[in-house]
Amino acid sequence: MTEWQERIVDGRFDGRTVVVTGAASGIGRATASRIAREGGRVIAADVVERPLQELADEVPGVQTVVGDISDEDDVARIVELAGERIDGLANVAGVMDDFSPVHEISDELWDRLFRINVDGTMRLTRAVVPAMLAAGSGAIVNVASESALRGNAAGVAYTASKHAVVGITRNTAFMYGDKGIRVNAVAPGGVATGIQMPESTSEFGLGRLGAFLSAIPPVSTAQMQAATIAFLLSDDGVNINGVIAPTDGGWSVQ
Template sequence: MSAAPSADRFAGKTAIVTGAGSGIGRATAIRLAQEGATVVAADVVADRLSELVAEFPDLGFITVAGDVSSEETTQRIVEAAGPRIDVLANVAGIMDGFLPLGEVDDETWERVFRVNVTAVMRLTRAVLPRMLEAGSGSIVNVSSEAGIRGGCAGVAYTASKHAVIGLTRNTSVMYAAKGIRSNAVAPGGVATNIEAPFKSALAGEALGPILQSIVPPIATSEQLAAAITWLASDDSANVTGTVLASDGGWSAI
């Protein structure tokens, strides 16, 4: 799924994208803006947002720098979007060094869940009143291949991405009658700025051969952005509660 952007698919709509300073989030923010949306681009690194605006000065990005897992940043993002929010793309996420259960420390576990799950919950919760008032809205959460299988990452990341899928599906059921859709994208390997070194010898021994033998070619951030924007758009109006595996066929193995 990598068709060229349509000039007006999101004309008149406002979208929020987290993790917009790099990788999938950046590509998603660019594509939404190119397709007509007013985009609130949020990222923890202010310099990345400045570079985004400098590279695409005509796309009119509204930027919010801050930790998306904090309530204060959540409120600033929603306020920056204004009275109507049509699309929310929860893209920001962090890895866990592939640490297995016996080696993961509390700090890593809590940090991964804070960014990968709690931030998604808080921002979605903050956006829902505006979507409910409008009677429509599309939420797209980025999970992972690790959210649908057990051998792709460490325990904290794997559990967090399973949680994102649960959050996505429950939201889809609870708000379907209100005109709000909730879907997730599950990428496989993607060329992004998220570093994923093996911090565990056990993980390298257990997962290294598996990943080397079955992982398909690395996807581009733009390919993932195409999947996210399709789910965000009215082209997928009959799709909710779905986890779209954009993984080059990895999930079929």
């Protein structure tokens, strides 16, 4: 992969408040850090406390809130900490499946994937839109996945949940497009993060997917994903609305 260096755009988020979910790890952490270093006030939310606190200790401008994005009371606390003005939302928190095809999927795993990846994205979005409507401006970026663009990148639950994230993105972009609110998504390919797989994986699923997964472009870093997310959240993304950006090194054209 080409050598790449993150380049901070000084002051790009000056005066802006941006909520970032999944901020304790991986893409969410890199996004929260980048926005704060570009002048933003970041409300960093995650279910795990210690790494969130470490981020806040490391990067000025980050305020933390421990909460589950699928819990309505927790979502209310996240948004309350943000305050009346919310300029941006990065819906990054998400969980992976075990590559199960539909004949193997458990209700438990299906429900968990939809509760976090889909309901959580909807709940945070629903909670911030009123403030954005009042301000007449706002930007939202959802993290979908390559699995939102094709059928051979994960199991049925993750694939379906990320297709749903695309639906939320497109509909919300359309609904508020004339109200100054932009809603876009990134669709990352492989990213080197701590994302966890369930303890066991589907032999059937991996048997089908393995050959495809071994041919994909090299994994990216969380910082590379954060570069696109920050761009779309910032005024640099001014005329972009309803886009699903494949941040996948070209996987989607294979």
